[in-house]
Amino acid sequence: MNKKHTWSKNEKVFLGLLIPILILFFCFNTLPLIKGFYYGLTNFRGYGNYDFVGLRNFIEVFQDSRVGKSYLFTFKYAIVMTIAVNVISLILALGLNSKIRGKNALRGIYFVPNILGGLVVGYIFSFIFTYILPAIGEAAGISFLSNSILGSTTWAWVAIVIVGAWQGIAMNTIIYISGLQTVPEDVYEAGMLDGSTGWRKFKDITLPLIMPFITINLVLCMKNAMMVFDQIMALTKGGPSQSTESISYLIYNNGMSGGQFGFQSANAFIFFIVIVAISIFQTTILGKKEEQL
Amino acid sequence: MAEVILKHIKKVYPNNESKKKKKGEPEKKKSNLLITEEGVVAVQDFNLEIKDKEFIVLVGPSGCGKSTTLRMVAGLESISGGDLMIDGKKVNDVEPKDRDIAMVFQNYALYPHMTVRGNMEYPLKLQKKDPAEIKQKVEEAAEILGITQYLERKPKALSGGQRQRVAIGRAIVREPKVLLMDEPLSNLDAKLRNQMRAEILKLRQRINATFIYVTHDQTEAMTLGDRIVIMKDGVVLQIGTPQELFDHPVDTFVAGFIGMPQMNMFDAELKEEGGKYTAKLEDVEIPISEEKQERLRKNKVKSQPITLGIRPEHITLAKENETHLTGTIGVSEMMGSAVHLHADAYGKDTIMIIQTMNLTAEEQKNIAIGNKINFMFNGNMVHLFATDGANLEV
Known part of the structure; x- marks a missing residue:
């Protein structure tokens, strides 16, 4: 038992690969989380002195109407996003996985939005929504389009969904394409002989066999949508009249410049737990429907 | 009733030559498939009339077009030319x-x-059959195949043999006119394969279907088929009963493919003198039976160098004073009822199967590695092929 452990060459390689990542993860993920919790216990305004206030912030998060409103918006956004992105990307993946000309080039093109930064895309779309669409609306005489939808408290969130979905679809489509490729060709052929075509083929064979990929896509998409920030920063800055204020944006905005660093840290910590809970919930529910090939 | 008729069936895969050339790699020739302007011909001019309830086996080495043919019958591959008739109806473009x-x-x-x-x-659900009928049919099929106790399990909880039974079950519940099998046993281990082979034979008695079975295993072909279609490079070489293929192979390829262990082939000389044929292997005269002489005469075969084939079972030991061939025993495999010998004779590895029953104790002792062995061919059983491989008797 007292023999000193000597590291084998393999173990050294493993550690060499693992340790830098662990350090980075700790510094940029774990540490901020711990510090966030710590600041959540204070009345820190982001500057100056602060005192410990116990769990007061954590309780007040649940009573704050602005926080409540941002949760409502974020959930609405995340649910619509998750459904829209997954339906569209699955349809795209089915198309891009079929025998069509220029399939690889098209796959490349559909992936482009993913490599552009969220803010860049946001500003491009902001330009489209603010200038191009109203101009088209005016020229065509469509009154609905002639005012920027970014200025409407009812419709601004739709603009954010469009931009978020445009970007989110890219990654999801790629994941679905790889999922569709795991379905063995002869299973489809057996289905063909059994008379399973069209919708039945999709419902009875394809869908159940790509369940693991649906799970991962739903979880990732939900998580990304819950943490929506870039698009709001670029398009609406939470407006008009806080109608598109997501939780992340509220935390950033009021935490950094609103003098609520402590309070928003508590908000952020609770938000973290909410996302973890949702992800675990999704994986357990969907995991039951997954089929090991 | 379900005859299947294949008339001049052809499969051509369009050429992708231009694509390949772009890559700039010299293309390796993988097979001897015919390449025309249209593309690679995977199956050429396949003609076969399959009778109702017949069991046809398509056999050949990989890439010979047997699976492609089967998939064309199934409708999983399009047919490039010719007619496919099932039950009197042309089904080339039927789903x-x-x-x-x-x-x-x-x-x-x-x-x-x-x-x-x-x-x-x-498959029955898709046909919108009555649930009670479905239940009954599934349970009947499960009973036949002995998988009743696994009905509620998922495939991943089953062994290979059980899975294949389920696959067969799924195929037979529909009571199809034609049952196609694409190498169904090649993923199973040897013992299970033998067992399943017997079960397929039994299954055949119980269901009214025409069978088309693809395999690369000549044992499966011989034991299962009413008729065997032997293919090579997209061409049908011979169609016949197992016995016909065994006794009268059209060429050296069929001769070598059918029968285990393989037929021995020697370079020999065929001499014709006044309508009488003799074969000579080195200096030894090999008798040719009158029946074979007759066929050679009918084909007006001339004196020529030939490939002389003899199956391992048809080699007998010879005494020193009889006309005989000689070889040196390299390997001796004792199988119990017979001994398989590999002898080096006339530059060829010659395999012979000697029944131990007929051996004297002394003979048995003499069969030892390194010893000389004298043997002779049964004149009725030699096969005479031209040097290009064609059987001279056919």
Whole structure:
């Protein structure tokens, strides 16, 4: 038992690969989380002195109407996003996985939005929504389009969904394409002989066999949508009249410049737990429907 | 009634030559498939009339077009030319599901997310059959195949043999006119393969279907088929009963493919003198039976160098004072009832199967590695091929 452990060459390689990542993860993920919790216990305004206030912030998060409103918006956004992105990307993946000309080039093109930064895309779309669409609306005489939808408290969130979905679809489509490729060709052929075509083929064979990929896509998409920030920063800055204020944006905005660093840290910590809970919930529910090939 | 008729069936894969040239790699020739302007011809001019309830086996080395032919019958591959008739109707462009066929795949191709019952029910459900009828049919099929106790399991909880039974079950619940099998046993181990082979034979008695079975295994072909179609490089070489193929192979390829162990081939000389034929291997005269002489005469065969074939079973030991051939024993495999000898004779590894029953104790002692062995061919059983491989008697 007292023999000193000597590291084998393999173990050294493993550690060499693992340790830098662990350090980075700790510094940029774990540490901020711990510090966030710590600041959540204070009345820190982001500057100056602060005192410990116990769990007061954590309780007040649940009573704050602005926080409540941002949760409502974020959930609405995340649910619509998750459904829209997954339906569209699955349809795209089915198309891009079929025998069509220029399939690889098209796959490349559909992936482009993913490599552009969220803010860049946001500003491009902001330009489209603010200038191009109203101009088209005016020229065509469509009154609905002639005012920027970014200025409407009812419709601004739709603009954010469009931009978020445009970007989110890219990654999801790629994941679905790889999922569709795991379905063995002869299973489809057996289905063909059994008379399973069209919708039945999709419902009875394809869908159940790509369940693991649906799970991962739903979880990732939900998580990304819950943490929506870039698009709001670029398009609406939470407006008009806080109608598109997501939780992340509220935390950033009021935490950094609103003098609520402590309070928003508590908000952020609770938000973290909410996302973890949702992800675990999704994986357990969907995991039951997954089929090991 | 379900005859299947294949008339001049052809499969051409369009050329992708231009694509390949761009890559700039010299293309390796993988096979001897005919390449025309249209593309690679995977199956050329396949003609076969399959009678109702007949069991046809398509056999040949990989890449010979046997699976392609089967898949054309199934409707999984398009037919490039010719007519495919099932039950008197031309079905070239009929959807697979409307051809009244079922298929068993090499890799089972079960629906992994459905139970055994679900798998077997699925084709019937798609036909919108009555649930009570479905239940009854599935249970009947499960009973025949001995998988009743696994009905509620998923395929992944089954062994290879059980999975293949489920696949067969899924195919037979539909009571198809034609049952197609694409190398159904090649994923199973040897023992299970023998067992399943016997079961397929039994199954055949119980269901009214025409069978088309693809394999590369000559034992499966010989034991299962009413008739065997032997293919090579997209061409049908011979169609016949197992016995016909064994006794009268059209060429050296068929001769070598059918029969285990393989037929021995020697370079020999055929001499014709006044309508009398003699074969000479080195200096030894090999008798040719009158029956064979007759066929050679009919074909007006001339004196020529030949390939002389003899199956291992048809070699007998010879005494020193008889006309005989000689070899040196390299390997001796004792199988009990027979001994398989590999002897080096006339530059060829000659395999002979000697029944131990007829051996004297002394002879048995003499069969030892390194010893000389004297043997002779049964004149009735030699096969005479031209140097290009064609059988001179056919």
